[in-house]
Amino acid sequence: MALSSALSTLPTVTAAFLDGDHSLERIRIIADEIVVLSDDDVRAFAETRALESAERNQADTTLRDQVVEMVIALDPDGAADRREEAAERDQNVRVSRDTNGHCSISVYAPGEMGAHLAARIAKMINARICARDPRRRGQQRVAAFAEIQGLPGAHLSCECGLDDCPRAVPLPEEPADLDPAGDLPDDVDADRAAQLDFSELDTTGNDADEESESGTDGEADSDDDTDAQLLLDLAIDPVGQREARLAGFGVIDDSHAAHLIRSGLVKVFEFPGLEIPRTAGIVTSLDRVPAALRRPDIPFPATPIDPTGHGGYLTPPKGALTYRIPAWLREKIIELDGTCRYPHCGRPASECQIDHVVKFVHRDPRTGGWTVEFNLMPLCTACHQRKHMGLLIPTMLTDRAVIWRDPITGDTITTYPR
Numbered sequence: 001m002a003l004s005s006a007l008s009t010l011p012t013v014t015a016a017f018l019d020g021d022h023s024l025e026r027i028r029i030i031a032d033e034i035v036v037l038s039d040d041d042v043r044a045f046a047e048t049r050a051l052e053s054a055e056r057n058q059a060d061t062t063l064r065d066q067v068v069e070m071v072i073a074l075d076p077d078g079a080a081d082r083r084e085e086a087a088e089r090d091q092n093v094r095v096s097r098d099t100n101g102h103c104s105i106s107v108y109a110p111g112e113m114g115a116h117l118a119a120r121i122a123k124m125i126n127a128r129i130c131a132r133d134p135r136r137r138g139q140q141r142v143a144a145f146a147e148i149q150g151l152p153g154a155h156l157s158c159e160c161g162l163d164d165c166p167r168a169v170p171l172p173e174e175p176a177d178l179d180p181a182g183d184l185p186d187d188v189d190a191d192r193a194a195q196l197d198f199s200e201l202d203t204t205g206n207d208a209d210e211e212s213e214s215g216t217d218g219e220a221d222s223d224d225d226t227d228a229q230l231l232l233d234l235a236i237d238p239v240g241q242r243e244a245r246l247a248g249f250g251v252i253d254d255s256h257a258a259h260l261i262r263s264g265l266v267k268v269f270e271f272p273g274l275e276i277p278r279t280a281g282i283v284t285s286l287d288r289v290p291a292a293l294r295r296p297d298i299p300f301p302a303t304p305i306d307p308t309g310h311g312g313y314l315t316p317p318k319g320a321l322t323y324r325i326p327a328w329l330r331e332k333i334i335e336l337d338g339t340c341r342y343p344h345c346g347r348p349a350s351e352c353q354i355d356h357v358v359k360f361v362h363r364d365p366r367t368g369g370w371t372v373e374f375n376l377m378p379l380c381t382a383c384h385q386r387k388h389m390g391l392l393i394p395t396m397l398t399d400r401a402v403i404w405r406d407p408i409t410g411d412t413i414t415t416y417p418r
């Protein structure tokens with residue numbers, strides 16, 4: 001009913017839906033996000049742009065992010081008002097009884113709470129659980145959540161049960177009775193068992209020492225101390241042409257970003273490599289529409305970048321023959337592409353590996369693909385493996401669109417940068 005009601009004010013989206021052009025889920029995402037625009041002309045504009053975005057083979061999450069960014073750009077004050085109204089009307093924690101002695105917990109809360117919870121759970125699991133833990137990931141997450149919730153006795157630790165668990169709470173260093181010649185496993189076990197009783201205090205002390213010594217780089221093997229101080233990344237655009245982006249959540253409106261900065265929950269940085277020329281004259285709200293949604297004039301398809309993997313260069317620029325991707329270039333690729341570039345994958349580029357589209361040749365770098373902008377794209381771990389299986393062969397175009405071709409059927413799927 002809600003969808004039907006929304007569609008009654010969105011004729012263009014309705015027509016596309018009835019034509020069967022888009023899935024129910026994608027129509028629902030578009031309708032949910034743009035129905036709030038009250039101005040008829042602005043809404044009509046948003047319908048067309050959102051449908052253009054939906055034509056692309058990106059993940060549903062990416063589609064939502066693009067549509068949200070457009071809606072915020074078109075009506076920033078409205079976005080802030082609606083966020084505050086939603087807080088008053090809908091914020092809640094619901095705990096309901098479910099099957100098999102379980103419950104369901106559902107929380108409608110500000111985006112930063114979800115992003116922080118997800119990041120903290122991931123960080124705890126990463127720091128304390130090794131790959132041999134027998135539990136499903138979901139079960140590990142619930143154990144982490146229980147500890148975060150403060151449930152008495154709840155503590156997330158690895159259950160692999162192996163002596164050499166790399167994530168186990170470290171034992172005190174250099175026990176005095178260590179016998180270099182003693183090979184008997186029973187003795188070792190007994191020693192460890194004896195030490196475990198008081199190991200907790202010792203290791204806490206060790207952690208604190210390490211923390212103060214390592215200084216700025218205390219992120220790698222973090223534990224409880226750093227969990228509490230986990231800050232989220234907030235990217236802002238000082239020029240005001242891109243909407244602020246909260247890592248782990250997505251685009252947020254300006255007043256929300258200002259609130260997060262005041263709250264101290266975020267680490268703020270500016271979008272790297274941002275060089276959007278200002279439109280001459282008055283900057284209208286339409287000028288602030290995300291670049292990805294603002295290019296009807298660009299001919300499609302663009303021409304492929306040269307197939308050599310040299311990114312249009314005749315001679316290799318500095319660093320092109322080095323396999324390692326410099327930090328600035330990595331940041332630029334992340335900023336340009338936004339997400340994993342494999343079809344229908346929405347994993348944020350910041351969580352991806354940067355892949356050489358045309359393979360880098362170590363024994364003769366000049367002949368293979370170079371480490372240059374137009375031969376690099378973000379791929380998440382899973383999609384990176386898919387690419388190497390050769391099911392789809394990528395070609396990058398001069399507008400950074402990537403055509404993925406099925407070598408058997410010849411079918412193609414195109415993905416686009418942010």
Ligand SMILES: [Zn+2]
Pocket residue numbers: 129130131132133158159160161162165166167168
């Ligand atoms: Zn383990």
Ligand SMILES: [Zn+2]
Pocket residue numbers: 340341342345346347379380381382383384
């Ligand atoms: Zn992916």
